[in-house]
Amino acid sequence: MKTAVTDGVFPGGVLLVSQKREILFHEAYGKADIFSGSQIMVNTVFDLASLTKPLATTLAVMKLEEQHKLTLEQTLGEIIDRFRGRETAGITVRQLLSHTSGLPAxxxxxxxxxxxxEHNRKKEFRELLVREELINPAGQKTLYSDIGFMMLCWIVETVSGKRLDHFVRDEIYEPSSLQELFFVDLMEQKVQETPGQFAATEKCPWRKKVITGEVHDDNAFIVGGIDGHAGLFGTAREVGRLLLMLQGLFHGHPENGILAPKTIRKYFTKYKGDARVLGFDTPDPVDSSCGHYFSPKTIGHLGFTGTSFWMDLEKEVNVILLTNRIHPTRENVRIRAFRPIIHDMVMKNI
Structure with missing residues (x-):
């Protein structure tokens, strides 16, 4: 990690490793902001980017299914009136979660x-979703899609009657005492940050500033910071606590009863030859970002800002890597080569 900072893989990062219930390693490295010089701490808050998909949106869908308010086979057209009669009306919740919807990436x-x-943006944004067309027949190909998770956000909000961030806060995070996982509502709150509290991300050409404490993703930003594909913020410690809870549920330990073990096992198991499990990623068979030593029973996800987690359900090992690799520019892609190296090093030393 120190070498990665020195070599410019990322300005700073936090690495957390746990096995079973024990945290084996939790250290911070480098700078949260290269312009102010503030340091990364173990409790620095990162823009988790696409980790929002598994750790917020997917958990919300799980909860709604458990509450008998939603099923995986329901379609967009059945849930949201605006999609009726559209080409996308027949897409199922399952297909959205497994990235087999046929929607563009x-x-x-x-x-x-x-x-x-600003007050009209979300309505217009969702009109664009309604008008979106398929690029593949639903259910036939796997193509990772931000747009599918934007539609899942709309589904969660329609079915629950709450905004996505409020629903996951009330139903998942607060009952689990997870206070360091949250969305930043750009329409209502201005974050009062202390130096280094948030890891800075990109120097944005159209927002004309270094982005700190507000969502980096442009599409999530434009609707106020909250959507199903991006917008979640958190610390490595809190991501780790959530993963330990999910891992415990998978192995049949009800923990705090927020979700049932059978629900977790259903979502964490591939369905009828799907390339992915529901809402989470699985390691690529060749050149996976999690390296060579995780078992086939591994799930995880990557985030564009330089974040990732991998959870080995067989070995009960979790590795969380949160960095600000796009600070100050997304052109820095050295993390692609670094990720398998650090994961291999971790797994060989456990």
Missing amino acids: YKPYFERIRSIP
């Missing part, structure tokens, strides 16, 4: 709506 919606008043 990404669209820069923010470019089309950043010039309109």
Whole structure:
């Protein structure tokens, strides 16, 4: 980790390793902000980027299914009236979670709506979702899609009657005493940060500042900081506590009863040949970012800002790597080569 900072892989980061219930390693390295010089601490808050998908949106869907308010086979058209009669109406919740919806990977919606008043942006943003077209027939191909998780956010909010951040706070995080996992609501709150509290991300050309304490993802930013594909912030410690809870549930330990073990096992198991489990990623068969030593029963996810976690359900090992690799620019992609190296080093020394 020290070498990675010195070599410019990222300005700073936190590495946390746990096995069973024990934290084996939890250390911080480098700078939270290269311009202010503030240091990364073990309790520095990171923009978790796409870790939002498994650690917020997917958990929300799990909870709604347990509450008998939603099923995996329900379709967009059945849940949200605006999709009825559209090409996308038949996409199921399962297909959205497994990235087999046939939707495109990404669209820069923010470019089309950043010039309109803030209070109208979310409505217009969702009109763009309604008008989105398939690029593959639903259910036939796996293509990782931000857009699918934007639609899942809308589903969660429609079914629960609450905004996504409020639902996961009330149903998952607060009952689990997870106070360091949260969304930053840009429409209502201005974060009062102390130096180094948040790891800085990119120097944004159109926001004209170094982004700190607000979501980096442009599409999430334009709708106020909260969406299903990005927007979650957190510390390595709190991500680790959540993973330990999920791992315990998978192995049949009810913990605090927030989710049932059978629900966790269903979502953490591949379905009928799907390339991914529901809402989470699995290691690539070749050149995986988690290296060579995790078992086949491993799930995890990567985040664009330089974040990741891998959870080996067989060995009961969790590795959480949170960095600010896009600070000050996303052009720095050295983390791609670094990730398997650090994971191999961890696994060989456990």
